[in-house]
Amino acid sequence: MMSDVIQTDKAPAPVGSYSQAVKTGQTVYLSGQIPLDPITMQLVEGGIEPQVRRVFENLKAVAEAAGGHMDAIVRITVYLLDLTHVNVINETMKTYFKKSFPARTTFGVAALPKGSAVEIDAIMHLGNDRG
Numbered sequence: 855m856m857s858d859v860i861q862t863d864k865a866p867a868p869v870g871s872y873s874q875a876v877k878t879g880q881t882v883y884l885s886g887q888i889p890l891d892p893i894t895m896q897l898v899e900g901g902i903e904p905q906v907r908r909v910f911e912n913l914k915a916v917a918e919a920a921g922g923h924m925d926a927i928v929r930i931t932v933y934l935l936d937l938t939h940v941n942v943i944n945e946t947m948k949t950y951f952k953k954s955f956p957a958r959t960t961f962g963v964a965a966l967p968k969g970s971a972v973e974i975d976a977i978m979h980l981g982n983d984r985g
Contacts, residue, residue: 856878857877858877858878859873861919862918869895873885881977884920884977889905892912897968907946910947913930913974917976937960940960
């Protein structure tokens with residue numbers, strides 16, 4: 855089965871040797887996104903809430919570039935420097951997922967790229983409308 859590399863300028867360019875996403879069949883594997891502004895490639899300021907929103911906006915842009923949408927995401931993995939911020943993840947997810955929430959795993963980590971406080975990756979299944 856062939857794989858397609860997904861790339862969009864509506865999300866930050868990769869900061870390493872990886873693709874924004876890879877599509878294999880109907881499954882799309884979205885690489886981890888940190889709260890980088892796709893234009894400036896700088897971390898957004900203002901604390902954890904705008905950072906989490908930026909991460910979900912980046913994921914949304916990549917999902918759409920792959921031909922999908924947020925409600926086609928079936929699993930996410932959240933990496934947080936501070937697990938007390940999980941409530942921000944929960945509240946923000948309510949604005950990005952309209953039907954039902956994807957499966958999720960959350961980890962507390964010691965460090966993330968570029969000094970980010972949060973990173974999220976995802977798996978999307980095209981044609982899937984959870985709910």
